[in-house]
Amino acid sequence: MTDFHIKIGSVEFMNPVFVASGTFGYGVEIPDLLDISKIGAIVTKSISLMPREGNPPPRIVETSSGMINSIGLANIGVEKYIEEMLPQYAQISTPIIANIVGWTFDEYLEVLRKLEAVSSNIIGYEINISCPNVKKGGMEFGTDPETVEKLTSLLRKATNRLLIMKLSPNVADIASIALSAERGGADAVSAINTVVGMSIDPYSHQSNIFTTFGGLSGPAIKPIGLAAVQKVYRKVSIPIVGIGGISSGNDVVEYMLAGASAVQVGTATFRHPDAANQIFDQLKTYCQTQNIQQISDLTGKVKLHS
Amino acid sequence: MTDFHIKIGSVEFMNPVFVASGTFGYGVEIPDLLDISKIGAIVTKSISLMPREGNPPPRIVETSSGMINSIGLANIGVEKYIEEMLPQYAQISTPIIANIVGWTFDEYLEVLRKLEAVSSNIIGYEINISCPNVKKGGMEFGTDPETVEKLTSLLRKATNRLLIMKLSPNVADIASIALSAERGGADAVSAINTVVGMSIDPYSHQSNIFTTFGGLSGPAIKPIGLAAVQKVYRKVSIPIVGIGGISSGNDVVEYMLAGASAVQVGTATFRHPDAANQIFDQLKTYCQTQNIQQISDLTGKVKLHS
């Protein structure tokens, strides 16, 4: 029997397979066919200070082994989230990680403070920094090491709960951003968010996404996510949550070998709402046949040639 | 009948579908089954000052809708290239673009000068800047706008032939790099080179690539290439050669709509050695059914929603 417990910061999870932000709603409006109690943790869609209606359609399009989305961070806003969603978590045993987004330092901080202010069943926060910094001329928060360190330390001061900074892959050097998050006091980093992509209908000549650019996800980006995790693993000592194109138990193993302590499943859930559980089952089979005693033993154990 | 002529700098090409660097050798050792005279242009594998044996195997691995390579810029070096390959171009009517790589400014310049010094059948140069700058602590040339501008202007002074700077996608802001290339005097930019990726065998725990990190190519990265081309198109006025995951005539159309004047086919050639010609044939059919008079009319004509 394999031990599937993993630890991130001071929090222990029963199972390293989480569901990714934006692909599982708030964790309460889930399809009836699946048993969420078996999922390692649920990361909510990004929550902002004010409600957001999101971008006009078309919001999604399929690509080779992937998809592009531009949902536009549609969400009910933190107040309604506290009012309507938080109470429902009392009925759920699955750990909930609230994903927070903002366009200024203050916005991030205020959302976090509002959540901290209420006694809640949230186990921690994941911070979406793939968002344009309005004060810095629209550059993504996640592209500047100093900004990331400052944001992290601001949030760190405001909570003792698990604090995970979610890294953008659209940078030249993701490891240095991770280092900033570590210096700022993050318990962990997660990587990667979606990769900037575009798609055009050759017949109508129209952009297949209203906002022209969207976020590429799915198996197409798995190699990019794996490289990011390995690069970050070499640079920081805090745990890493691996994300990007995970659709099988073997994919989880690849991410853990590259350096992840846990993983998140995103796009795969759109093919099978129950994907996270199916992937965990495949992981169990792998561990049994490969005789893995402790899943956390895999973390960072890739054998390099050079 | 569609007119397929396109112009880059002052050079006119009969057909906008080229073959990409590193996927077609030097253009002379091509498989007997294909007629290269129909190809728009051949970009050679990267040529360096000294011969390079390349990286140890494993050098390639398949991924979802893509592959990772780490050939290590294996090549015979510029002197042998001049001696053995250049003379053979006399027999070929297809335009040849020599791709050049270096690890210092001087190396790039010396390769270019050596090629310029001999009367040759090369129509121009593509400069591979996805290479660590040894003087700058191993940061890729292609990630720093100043470096790119400096390199471009150095090379510009040394040649009047077509000068194309090949952009790396592994940056936060590819358009600003393109702008540097334009300022440095490049006739055009090409985008994109491969995306940093990794792959692990979950059973052996070994990296599937000797050098751990390699370059992701193929349809998986098409959305990334398209986004890059569109971003660059918005920022510069020199022509763009679109690269990344092109495997059909429709893909060429997408790239042109996004802003490309021509395209290069890479990985697709590994499935069908004749891919570039097949793709051009598909493009012809598309143009016929869609009644396109002039292929260059498509460039940049994507219809945006916002």
Place this chain on the structure above:
Amino acid sequence: MIDQVCKVLSINPLAKDIWEMTFSADQLVKIYKGAGQFIEILGDKTWDHPLRRPMSISGITDSTMSIIFKVMGQMTSRFSSLKVNDEINVLGPLGNTFSHPSENETAILIGGGVGLAPIMNFLNELKSINNHVLTIIGARTKDEHHLDHDPCNGMYLTTDDGSIGDHGTVMPTLDRIINTVKYPKLYACGPEPMLKAVQQFGLTHDIPTELSVESYMGCGVGLCQGCVLKREGPDFAEDSYQKKYTVVCKDGPVYNAKEIHFD
């Protein structure tokens, strides 16, 4: 909803590029709620085409479901090459249903192109409860029709080129027969221009109208927020997050014509 591996029981061409496929669905039919609902098919185990394809349920029995589909692109073309006994993965039933006409109302069903799929299903549902129904099915030309023009039995075909049935879109026929009905209720499914016309017609004549809409779908189950459509008016369903957009796979695909806004 459930996620069932289904066996293809029959697959036949109905008209030009239009196919009917019936598959085993014993689990799915148990939780089926009514005409208007759809399923999402995963035709391919590989990730080459990651997303499922939504298809209206066009027919149902104790243990089977049918769809009618048009070959549009790569996946529908692959569906058309499925053979009897091949397996497909079906997620469903999804979405809401058409609401039945009240006792004094007469249902006028309007289908355009493969929009006839849910319409035929609803027609059979209403027939089974002895409702009086009129049906108009539009297509561009004869080759795209597989039904008979049979006005005496309330089945009107239209073609843009007049090659069968009434000449023109569905609208002139609707305009003509609407006066023969005291309390009409309209139900339509088809291409957006047709839906717009029916919506306009219903609003202008103050006739209750339900439209089944299409939208590019990601998950089909309300998780991705990809399938949104703009709302009209202030009403909105409980389970969508936004006032401006409605989530078609969950709140739809059937809407009161007053509720939604086409661009």
Place this chain on the structure above:
Amino acid sequence: MIDQVCKVLSINPLAKDIWEMTFSADQLVKIYKGAGQFIEILGDKTWDHPLRRPMSISGITDSTMSIIFKVMGQMTSRFSSLKVNDEINVLGPLGNTFSHPSENETAILIGGGVGLAPIMNFLNELKSINNHVLTIIGARTKDEHHLDHDPCNGMYLTTDDGSIGDHGTVMPTLDRIINTVKYPKLYACGPEPMLKAVQQFGLTHDIPTELSVESYMGCGVGLCQGCVLKREGPDFAEDSYQKKYTVVCKDGPVYNAKEIHFD
């Protein structure tokens, strides 16, 4: 080489996880040079698995080619589910050939696992020109063999577990029969440990030895430089760019044992 769409003519299991497939190849056979050559199969029109899969030619007629393959992963598993009349896209013939033994030499062919594919092809080629040949085929256990142990006719089987033929790897058998032959020439194809052992044996006993090697391939035609193997010694083929590495798909897959270096 050419790129031909071929029809599957037969596909049958030979042993545990091992299949033989024969396909139409009228164009391919015309330019075939001899045993040792291989083909690259594109089993899938989608890009889910982008790369072709290299397979040694195991048999050939006027108009057909055969391969023998082992189910290793996703594509070989898909190949095993191909049916008669299905189409595959085949690129070939690729690579070089085994060189024939000179008149006074006796060929000893050694195959391990599915490495028997080019070996069987070469055996038939040599038989057709009346060469005297000895063949040793190794496997882990009986289930993986489909030939008969027939030492009288020069066919030796070995199994690691002794369940059929000689007990052990191919090496003890080779060691035993080598003394019955005056001028032996070794030809081997199989897993790397076996190739290493045969290489070592050939070098130690100064016996001319040819090895057919495997390598992860990209293009199969010399364009990608992905399939390299380290060289031993100074000799190198004209058409490879490097002294250190040889390009297996072009310079190989058959090498003089002195030429190459396994890690």
